[in-house]
Amino acid sequence: MMKDGEHRRRPVSMSSLRQIAALYHGHWGQLFWAVLWFVIKHAPAYVTPVVTANIINIVTDPAHHTMGEFWINLTVGCLFVAQNVLTAWLHTRAYSGLTRGIEMELRGAMVDKLQHLSVQFHTRTQSGRLLSKVMRDVENVEQMLRSCFGTLVPLATSVTAAVVVTAFNDPRILWLYLLAVPVAGCTVGAFRRPIRRSNRSFRREMEKTQAAVGEMLEMVPVTRAYGLADREAERMNHLLAGVKDSGFRLDTTNSVFGATSWVVFQLFQMICLGFTGSLAYRGIISAGEVVLYQNYFGQIVTAVSGVVNLFPTLARGLESLSSINEIMEADEVEPNGQTPAPAPLRGEVCFEGVAYRYPDAPGPVLRDFTLRVPAGRSVAIVGPSGAGKSTLLSLLMGFIQPDAGRITVDGIDLTEMELKSYRSQLAVVPQNTILFSGTLRDNIAYAAPGVSDEEIWRVIDQIGLRDLVEGLPGGLDASLSEHGGNFSGGQRQRIAIARALIRHPRIVILDEATSALDSASEQLVAQATQRLMGRCTTFMVAHRLSTIRSADHIVVVEDGRVAEQGSYEELMARKGRFYQLKVLQQ
Numbered sequence: 338m339m340k341d342g343e344h345r346r347r348p349v350s351m352s353s354l355r356q357i358a359a360l361y362h363g364h365w366g367q368l369f370w371a372v373l374w375f376v377i378k379h380a381p382a383y384v385t386p387v388v389t390a391n392i393i394n395i396v397t398d399p400a401h402h403t404m405g406e407f408w409i410n411l412t413v414g415c416l417f418v419a420q421n422v423l424t425a426w427l428h429t430r431a432y433s434g435l436t437r438g439i440e441m442e443l444r445g446a447m448v449d450k451l452q453h454l455s456v457q458f459h460t461r462t463q464s465g466r467l468l469s470k471v472m473r474d475v476e477n478v479e480q481m482l483r484s485c486f487g488t489l490v491p492l493a494t495s496v497t498a499a500v501v502v503t504a505f506n507d508p509r510i511l512w513l514y515l516l517a518v519p520v521a522g523c524t525v526g527a528f529r530r531p532i533r534r535s536n537r538s539f540r541r542e543m544e545k546t547q548a549a550v551g552e553m554l555e556m557v558p559v560t561r562a563y564g565l566a567d568r569e570a571e572r573m574n575h576l577l578a579g580v581k582d583s584g585f586r587l588d589t590t591n592s593v594f595g596a597t598s599w600v601v602f603q604l605f606q607m608i609c610l611g612f613t614g615s616l617a618y619r620g621i622i623s624a625g626e627v628v629l630y631q632n633y634f635g636q637i638v639t640a641v642s643g644v645v646n647l648f649p650t651l652a653r654g655l656e657s658l659s660s661i662n663e664i665m666e667a668d669e670v671e672p673n674g675q676t677p678a679p680a681p682l683r684g685e686v687c688f689e690g691v692a693y694r695y696p697d698a699p700g701p702v703l704r705d706f707t708l709r710v711p712a713g714r715s716v717a718i719v720g721p722s723g724a725g726k727s728t729l730l731s732l733l734m735g736f737i738q739p740d741a742g743r744i745t746v747d748g749i750d751l752t753e754m755e756l757k758s759y760r761s762q763l764a765v766v767p768q769n770t771i772l773f774s775g776t777l778r779d780n781i782a783y784a785a786p787g788v789s790d791e792e793i794w795r796v797i798d799q800i801g802l803r804d805l806v807e808g809l810p811g812g813l814d815a816s817l818s819e820h821g822g823n824f825s826g827g828q829r830q831r832i833a834i835a836r837a838l839i840r841h842p843r844i845v846i847l848d849e850a851t852s853a854l855d856s857a858s859e860q861l862v863a864q865a866t867q868r869l870m871g872r873c874t875t876f877m878v879a880h881r882l883s884t885i886r887s888a889d890h891i892v893v894v895e896d897g898r899v900a901e902q903g904s905y906e907e908l909m910a911r912k913g914r915f916y917q918l919k920v921l922q923q
Contacts, residue, residue, distance in 0.1 A: 356658060357485060360439055360478070367435040374428035375490055381417045383498035386632035388414035390625035397624055432486060440479040447471050447664050456736040457696070458669040465548025470664055473543065474657035481654025488647045499633035507622060510613065510630050520601060528594040532649050535587040536656045542583040544660075546576045591649045602638040609634040672738055674753035682762045682843035683712040683747050684874030686733065690742035692897075693728055702728050703897040705742070710890070712747075715875040717885035719918065720894035726878045729894070730846050733876065734765060746844075764842035768849035770829040777806065778813040780832055785840040796835045802828075847877045882919050891915060 361368055391410045395402040451459075451467065503510045553560075553573060560569045613627045622630075688708045694701040702725045710716050718726050731737050732744055735756045744751045746759065764784070772780050781796070782788045793813065797803050805828060809815035817824065824832070837845065879885050886905050893901040893908075893915050901914045908915035 356655065357482070360443075360482065361435075364435055364439065367431060367438075371428060371432035371435055371486070372490055374424050374431055375486075376494055378421055378424035378428050379491065379494060381414070381421060382495070382636060384417045385414055386629050386636075387502065389632065390623075390629035392625075393628055394623050394625035432483075436479050436482050436486075439482065440475055443475045443478060443661065444471055447475070447661065450664055450667070453670050454664075454667055455669045455671045456731070458667060463548035463551070465551035466544045467664070468551070469544045469547045470660050473547075474540075474660045477654050477657035478661065481650055481657075484647055484650045484654075495633075495636040495639075499637050503630065503633060506626065506629070507616075509616075510609075510634075516605075520605070528590070528597075528648065531590050532587075532594065532652045533656070535583070535590045536649070536653045539580075539583040539587045540653075540656050540660060542576075542580045546580050549573065549576050594649065606631075606635060606638050671735075671756070672752065673756050674750075675755060676749055676753045677755050678749070678759040678762060679747055680758070680762070682759075684843045685712040685745075685747050686710040686844070686874060686876075687745045688729070688732075688742070689745070691732065691739045691744060692741040693725075693732065693737065693739050695728075701740070701897060703732075703739075706894075706898060707742075708892060708899060708902075710874060710876075712874055713872065714889045715877065715887070717877045717879060717888035717891045718894055719879060719882060719885065719891060719915065720900070721918075724894040725897045726894055727848065730848055730876065730878060733844075733846065734763065735759065762843040763846070764837035764840055764844070765846045766830075766834050766837045766848065770833045772817055772824075772829055772832060774817060776811075776813065777809070777815045777817060777832070780817060781813075781835045781839060783836055788839055792839060793835075796839045799838065800831045800834055802831050802835065843873050845873055845875045847875070847879075849878055849880065882915075893918070 388410045392407060395407050395410070448471065451471075500511065550573070553569060556569070560566055610627075610631055613622065613630045616622045617624055617627045687710070688706050691703055691706040692701050693703045702723075706725070706729070708716075718729060720726055728737075732739060733751075735751060735754075738752055746754065751759075773783075778790075778793065781793055785792075790813065794803070797806055806812055806815075834847075875888075877885055877888060885891060888905070891903065891905060891908055892899055893913075895914065901908060901911070903911070909919065
């Protein structure tokens with residue numbers, strides 16, 4: 338089995354054949370059995386021409402042959418044909434298991450890599466493009482593997498059988514077989530670049546359009562609300578036209594390529610028929626041998642033509658493999674230290690001269706930010722938009738690392754801490770609620786597998802959801818639609834808060850967690866938050882300053898620095914920046 342796609346990262350610099358061979362790494366045993374059963378399954382194709390030639394010679398020259406020879410040849414042919422059902426089943430089991438396994442491992446390796454890539458990578462890359470790579474590109478690679486096996490193995494076996502039999506009977510026919518190879522090479526060479534160009538263009542158009550379709554579906558409520566449905570449909574039709582045009586060019590190129598190769602090899606087969614027919618006419622070979630050589634040459638032409646016609650599928654598969662490697666070779670893996678987080682964390686957090694600047698931003702969003710938060714304290718971070726509040730939370734969650742300074746948790750530099758053990762004691766409620774299709778129980782217990790229903794109900798009571806849950810058909814087993822669309826914004830937010838609280842975190846991060854709640858629900862959440870205070874360290878970001886009155890400490894952030902800090906009463910009495918912000922909201 339492949340680990341993290343490590344052997345898939347190698348093929349980029351290899352030749353096409355080595356790229357394909359690398360995909361079979363670790364599966365050579367399965368490939369051996371698949372080839373063996375294929376050869377046995379395909380044996381009638383090699384035996385029946387000999388049987389047919391023998392029977393023709395027997396019936397056209399009865400003076401030199403017996404009916405015993407006739408029946409022996411016919412019986413041998415029937416036996417080889419009859420075994421095809423069993424061996425075809427064995428071959429399909431062997432090779433389908435192999436290709437489906439490679440397909441699963443490719444997707445698994447990509448998913449694993451995506452889980453370890455940085456948040457910045459996911460922010461910058463459209464999810465529709467990633468979905469296209471994981472689903473469509475892997476499917477193209479799987480089809481390429483099937484096509485390569487179904488073409489190259491028959492070619493090897495057909496050429497071997499034909500050359501051996503022909504060399505034994507009449508070596509003069511071999512030059513026709515050998516001439517087919519350079520002709521195939523020239524045909525492929527003439528169409529290689531146009532086919533690759535067309536495949537690359539079509540793949541990029543598909544990725545762009547799939548990403549746009551994903552965004553369109555997310556924006557349907559906004560589009561409908563602004564009366565822009567027709568304009569959005571027009572925009573999508575323009576993108577779909579691009580897919581149609583690039584697909585049309587690809588289909589046209591493939592069609593001309595296929596037709597050209599078919600004509601070339603049919604002409605070759607006619608030349609073979611003319612040459613062997615002339616030999617039979619002069620009595621040099623028998624009529625049965627004409628049929629024998631014609632059959633074998635037909636098999637070789639079919640196999641070589643299959644290899645030639647394989648090129649569009651091969652080009653598409655290799656282009657998809659290149660697309661997959663854009664993920665597998667991405668070096669933006671989330672930095673992760675080696676020091677395990679203490680269990681349990683006390684929750685003391687220190688920002689020491691922290692500075693951070695986003696890529697391509699005109700200036701730093703944080704400048705020499707310093708703050709110490711004792712374990713178990715609650716801190717509210719307020720300030721105008723763009724002051725750096727959300728950046729502080731991203732730094733605390735380990736999504737990004739400071740350009741200067743450091744952040745310590747219980748005295749350990751966060752860049753040196755093993756993030757999995759750290760985040761297992763962290764709970765986050767983002768501003769944009771993230772729910773998934775499933776039951777209410779699944780969503781609440783997502784971060785605490787195996788939690789009891791009693792514990793789930795305890796958290797539900799804390800945030801005032803009991804009446805809602807008991808009123809649902811199925812209660813905890815009620816189903817959520819995509820993104821929880823069958824619940825109100827406030828209900829979704831409280832479900833997200835319940836998910837955070839149920840894991841008994843040591844550090845809680847609430848990023849505008851009450852922004853979607855009405856006053857009554859906000860009060861219930863505030864009461865639940867107060868129960869946490871003193872038991873864990875709590876960070877709150879809020880624009881509605883009335884929600885942070887119970888915080889132990891309030892920090893006003895402006896221009897990436899601490900502009901003011903203190904308790905609610907102290908800041909109000911000081912009548913500084915916090916007081917001005919509070920007055921503006923009244």
